[in-house]
Amino acid sequence: MSERTTIRFTLNGHAVEVSAPPMQRLLDVLRETCGLTGAKNGCGEGDCGACTVLVDGIAVVSCLVPVIQIDGAEIRTVESLAQGDCLHPLQQAFLERDGTQCGSCASGFLMTACSHLEHGGDTSDAELRAALSGVLCRCTGYNRVLEAVQQAAEGAGHHAGDRL
Amino acid sequence: MPAIVSDHRVHTPSDVDDALRFLADHRDEGWRPLAGGTDVMVGIYRDHTGGQRWLNLSRLQAPLAGIRREDDLIRIGALATMADLRKSSLLAAACPLIGQAAAVVGATQVQNRATVGGNIVNGSPAGDTLPVWLALDAELELASTRGRRQVPYEQFMTGYRRTVLESDELLTAILFRPRSDERLRMYFRKVAPRAAQGISKLVFAAIAGLEDGYLHEVRLAFGSMGPTTIRARAAEQLAEGKPPSLSLVEKAAETLARDLTPIDDHRSTADYRHRVARNLVREFLAGNLGDHIPAAR
Ligand SMILES: Cc1cc2nc3c(=O)[nH]c(=O)nc-3n(C[C@@H](O)[C@@H](O)[C@H](O)COP(=O)(O)OP(=O)(O)OC[C@H]3O[C@@H](n4cnc5c(N)ncnc54)[C@H](O)[C@@H]3O)c2cc1C
Ligand code: FES
Ligand code: FES
Numbered sequence: 516m517s518e519r520t521t522i523r524f525t526l527n528g529h530a531v532e533v534s535a536p537p538m539q540r541l542l543d544v545l546r547e548t549c550g551l552t553g554a555k556n557g558c559g560e561g562d563c564g565a566c567t568v569l570v571d572g573i574a575v576v577s578c579l580v581p582v583i584q585i586d587g588a589e590i591r592t593v594e595s596l597a598q599g600d601c602l603h604p605l606q607q608a609f610l611e612r613d614g615t616q617c618g619s620c621a622s623g624f625l626m627t628a629c630s631h632l633e634h635g636g637d638t639s640d641a642e643l644r645a646a647l648s649g650v651l652c653r654c655t656g657y658n659r660v661l662e663a664v665q666q667a668a669e670g671a672g673h674h675a676g677d678r679l
Numbered sequence: 680m681p682a683i684v685s686d687h688r689v690h691t692p693s694d695v696d697d698a699l700r701f702l703a704d705h706r707d708e709g710w711r712p713l714a715g716g717t718d719v720m721v722g723i724y725r726d727h728t729g730g731q732r733w734l735n736l737s738r739l740q741a742p743l744a745g746i747r748r749e750d751d752l753i754r755i756g757a758l759a760t761m762a763d764l765r766k767s768s769l770l771a772a773a774c775p776l777i778g779q780a781a782a783v784v785g786a787t788q789v790q791n792r793a794t795v796g797g798n799i800v801n802g803s804p805a806g807d808t809l810p811v812w813l814a815l816d817a818e819l820e821l822a823s824t825r826g827r828r829q830v831p832y833e834q835f836m837t838g839y840r841r842t843v844l845e846s847d848e849l850l851t852a853i854l855f856r857p858r859s860d861e862r863l864r865m866y867f868r869k870v871a872p873r874a875a876q877g878i879s880k881l882v883f884a885a886i887a888g889l890e891d892g893y894l895h896e897v898r899l900a901f902g903s904m905g906p907t908t909i910r911a912r913a914a915e916q917l918a919e920g921k922p923p924s925l926s927l928v929e930k931a932a933e934t935l936a937r938d939l940t941p942i943d944d945h946r947s948t949a950d951y952r953h954r955v956a957r958n959l960v961r962e963f964l965a966g967n968l969g970d971h972i973p974a975a976r
Pocket of ligand 2: 555556557560561562563564565566567576577
């Protein structure tokens with residue numbers, strides 16, 4: 516038996532309505548139904564963080580979210596960060612500090628860091644490492660990621676959340 | 680999209696009564712609660728299970744996710760997430776072990792979704808919050824249309840991934856007596872291959888009172904040291920009413936093997952687990968002596 520449900524949510528500021536099996540992964544709905552491929556399909560088991568998106572401002576791994584549970588929610592993906600040609604301070608800092616190489620982890624780091632800073636999270640090395648520990652990267656060695664996030668937070672002033 | 684997801688069914692009740700009535704009316708149809716989905720989704724997509732029926736609890740957050748004081752107890756709603764536990768100042772004061780355990784469940788993105796009720800009902804012996812409930816003598820509140828019952832956490836898990844929860848019941852809350860007395864000693868330690876996202880080789884939570892230099896109400900609780908979360912009762916009894924001398928600490932550590940029955944598996948060996956368990960109990964009991972207790976080799 517095939518069961519589909521209509522699910523309405525806000526995606527990067529736009530109201531959308533999709534018809535999907537209720538237990539389908541949010542990740543697949545974003546990539547295949549909505550055509551936003553910024554969230555990556557890495558491990559599919561919650562371990563790598565490449566699929567991180569924000570649900571009502573909170574970072575979650577979209578490979579473990581059944582789409583039925585985002586009915587009425589506000590979803591933000593990496594595609595929401597830049598405003599036209601103007602990069603988000605985090606993206607700009609990742610570029611300047613070589614926070615990414617192959618790029619497969621980048622949207623996971625950007626969205627996790629975005630949520631952390633928006634919630635006024637601490638940007639000390641230890642706190643940031645803990646906050647970002649759910650995203651795996653095979654290329655950068657993490658230090659440059661850390662530096663990029665710190666640079667973005669500094670650029671945005673002491674209360675990073677205000678401007679990011 | 681794997682074909683299997685299309686044949687799962689979901690019902691989303693709008694309040695707790697509605698949920699319980701639905702479970703009662705459809706008792707033998709295999710409906711299971713869906714909370715944060717972190718265990719459920721891994722199960723569906725890794726094991727390719729199809730055709731399951733899910734009672735989606737996501738609209739029950741208001742009644743079931745709160746953390747509050749209730750008379751002289753603390754009440755944690757089953758839908759509270761690990762992030763909620765980690766950030767709760769009420770819990771930090773009532774028992775810091777809870778926040779410490781929640782902070783080592785996966786990484787932040789998982790903590791933002793994983794609920795404490797799911798951790799308990801999922802019933803993995805490696806669940807990181809579980810030894811804390813055991814050490815706290817916590818009680819679980821189970822609800823159905825037949826009424827509410829309270830079960831000591833210690834009696835909840837009956838075997839490997841088996842619990843006393845009936846198919847028409849929801850876990851609604853965890854209740855425990857706050858422990859803020861400064862004469863209490865508490866300890867939590869997860870032993871895993873890496874700091875984030877590792878599944879425990881073993882996990883240990885302990886609480887003991889120290890009154891006039893004598894130990895009392897000693898609780899030594901372990902995860903991944905048997906098919907269920909388990910208390911090291913023989914060692915607890917040995918320590919009860921005694922000062923934490925070096926010889927007592929040694930004897931207690933050596934007595935652990937009477938209760939703990941770890942196995943060799945892909946995460947660790949029984950031998951390693953026994954050895955680490957002894958060292959953790961030494962560290963906990965001897966913590967105030969100031970002497971260096973040599974670790975077992
Ligand atoms: C990448 C990753 C890392 C992880 N790391 C850890 C770790 O380090 N330590 C650890 O302990 N766990 C870890 N986990 C597992 C942890 O996320 C789960 O055990 C979680 O707490 C389960 O909660 P949930 O809300 O996601 O439950 P769900 O997946 O929704 O449900 C789990 C089970 O509980 C039942 N259930 C849920 N809520 C209720 C209720 N209120 N009443 C009755 N039944 C209910 C469901 O029917 C299901 O059988 C990890 C998981 C992932 C994916
Ligand atoms: S793809 Fe979701 S965490 Fe790896
Ligand atoms: S840049 Fe390649 S995985 Fe992070």
